[in-house]
Amino acid sequence: KSRWAMAGQEHRCRRIVLFPLPFQGHISPMLQLAELLHARGLAVTVLHTGFNAPDATRHPELTFVPIHESSFPDEVTSLGTDIVTQLLALNAACEAPFREALASLLRGGQDVACAVVDGQCYSALRAAHRLGVPALVLRTDSAATFSSMLAYPRLRDAGFVPVKEERLDEPVPDLERLRARDLIRVDGSDTDALCGFIARVADAVRASASGVVINTFERMEASELAKIQRELSRPAFAVGPLHLLSQAPAEQSLHAPDRGCLAWLDDHPPRSVLYVSLGSVACVDRGAFVEMAWGLARSGVSFLWVVRPGLVGGVPEVPPLPDGFSEEVRNRGKIVSWAPQREVLAHAATAAFWTHCGWNSTLESVCEGVPMLVQPCFADQMVNARYVTHEWGVGLEVGEEIERGRVAMAVTKLMTGEDAAQMRGRAYHLKILASAATSLPIDSLIHYISSL
Ligand code: UDP
Numbered sequence: 001k002s003r004w005a006m007a008g009q010e011h012r013c014r015r016i017v018l019f020p021l022p023f024q025g026h027i028s029p030m031l032q033l034a035e036l037l038h039a040r041g042l043a044v045t046v047l048h049t050g051f052n053a054p055d056a057t058r059h060p061e062l063t064f065v066p067i068h069e070s071s072f073p074d075e076v077t078s079l080g081t082d083i084v085t086q087l088l089a090l091n092a093a094c095e096a097p098f099r100e101a102l103a104s105l106l107r108g109g110q111d112v113a114c115a116v117v118d119g120q121c122y123s124a125l126r127a128a129h130r131l132g133v134p135a136l137v138l139r140t141d142s143a144a145t146f147s148s149m150l151a152y153p154r155l156r157d158a159g160f161v162p163v164k165e166e167r168l169d170e171p172v173p174d175l176e177r178l179r180a181r182d183l184i185r186v187d188g189s190d191t192d193a194l195c196g197f198i199a200r201v202a203d204a205v206r207a208s209a210s211g212v213v214i215n216t217f218e219r220m221e222a223s224e225l226a227k228i229q230r231e232l233s234r235p236a237f238a239v240g241p242l243h244l245l246s247q248a249p250a251e252q253s254l255h256a257p258d259r260g261c262l263a264w265l266d267d268h269p270p271r272s273v274l275y276v277s278l279g280s281v282a283c284v285d286r287g288a289f290v291e292m293a294w295g296l297a298r299s300g301v302s303f304l305w306v307v308r309p310g311l312v313g314g315v316p317e318v319p320p321l322p323d324g325f326s327e328e329v330r331n332r333g334k335i336v337s338w339a340p341q342r343e344v345l346a347h348a349a350t351a352a353f354w355t356h357c358g359w360n361s362t363l364e365s366v367c368e369g370v371p372m373l374v375q376p377c378f379a380d381q382m383v384n385a386r387y388v389t390h391e392w393g394v395g396l397e398v399g400e401e402i403e404r405g406r407v408a409m410a411v412t413k414l415m416t417g418e419d420a421a422q423m424r425g426r427a428y429h430l431k432i433l434a435s436a437a438t439s440l441p442i443d444s445l446i447h448y449i450s451s452l
Helices: 002-011 024-039 083-107 122-130 143-157 191-208 218-232 260-266 286-299 325-332 341-346 359-368 381-391 404-416 420-435 440-451
Strands: 015-019 043-048 063-066 112-118 135-139 175-179 211-214 236-238 273-277 302-306 333-336 350-355 372-374 395-397
Touching: 015 024, 015 083, 024 043, 024 112, 024 135, 024 359, 024 440, 043 083, 063 083, 083 112, 083 122, 083 191, 112 122, 112 440, 122 135, 122 191, 135 143, 143 175, 143 191, 143 211, 143 218, 143 381, 175 381, 211 218, 211 440, 218 236, 218 420, 236 440, 260 302, 260 333, 260 341, 273 286, 273 341, 273 404, 286 325, 286 404, 325 333, 341 350, 341 359, 350 359, 350 404, 359 381, 359 420, 372 381, 372 404, 381 395, 395 404, 404 420
Parallel strands: 015 043, 015 112, 043 063, 112 135, 135 211, 211 236, 273 302, 273 350, 302 333, 350 372, 372 395
Antiparallel strands: none
16 A cells, blocks of 8 residues: 555656547546546546547546637538548547647646557647657557557558458468458448558557557457567556446446336346447448347347447437337337446346447456357457457357348357357456456556656
């Protein structure tokens, strides 16, 4: 304890400046990191956009400063824009206001020890570096994903990406655990744009970052972490699972969670319910949505399904259920437009999670020992899904084509099939490893920051 206290005194007046990307899956881990740094005696300023601004009242001990971006172009804020276009536009829109906000802190005499910016915000990373502020990036995805991003420009030069149809099942050179089809991809966005974005992220880290902070833990991704450190010749701190280690309150959600589903779960036997959610951004077309519904019905299991606005075809309303499906819901299901996910995953009645494999959802499921049915939609979800099914052995694929018969079969296999018990055993083991993750890497990070 005294060591913490001493560390606190040593660093109390030094300030860390954080800059999250303004999306659900990015704001939460950044604020969890903020709480951990503050608890160890550092002063923390969170620079943020006005768009999707974090709720400062939930974190009274942190200082929040808006960067005053002029209003974002439609590419950033509108539903249905592809994520690459969105991230490129966001980087362009944030660079100058971020630089000005940081410069203004420096002019005000703040002793800024370093900046930690979201790993996708290459423009902010560059800006901090140019102002002479040591900067690190926070990766809110897995070490495996980040490693694949570092490899991407090489794979492109070698002609491996864009991946040709006939090579989709080949292992990726240097990333043996992934097949070509598992590489980051974004349907509807051209490969040039995606490669360009990834190259900017990778180049900026190489040129301007003093280190990398990753929301993962050593025992889950040891070899991927070692590889990143070798490749960048600078430290990578595996500070996760951040939601377990930090005392931060669950972040405010984009939508108000429907807590009634917890009482509904209370009425169910242990490990009997399938929780279904594709996160905050992914969407499916109407056909796949209908097949998901009837696949659930056919499987005969009880289900809690998050059907949020925008889930189908990017239409901003809550999609109507398929004709006749309400009857199935009355019998064995519950539909909500947003769930208190972490509590749902921790609930004894929850048996498994049908997920899009966003990294936060994946980690949350791992931390509760809940096996997964994976339906990756885009970006890093492909990588995460592959690790869930083939590296950690805690999940099954629902299959590329969403069709009711296959869905029902996959659900049944996951819930009650021959391998279900083994998979649950592995999920439990991973949960134990996750809960044994300590905040020592945070300690090392702080010492590293003070050495910069
Ligand atoms: N989430 C939630 N309720 C829901 C669906 C999602 O609280 O009904 C939370 C979930 O716990 C996770 C985040 O939203 O922390 C989603 O992040 P993730 O990285 O999994 O996916 P993204 O939304 O970024 O695609």
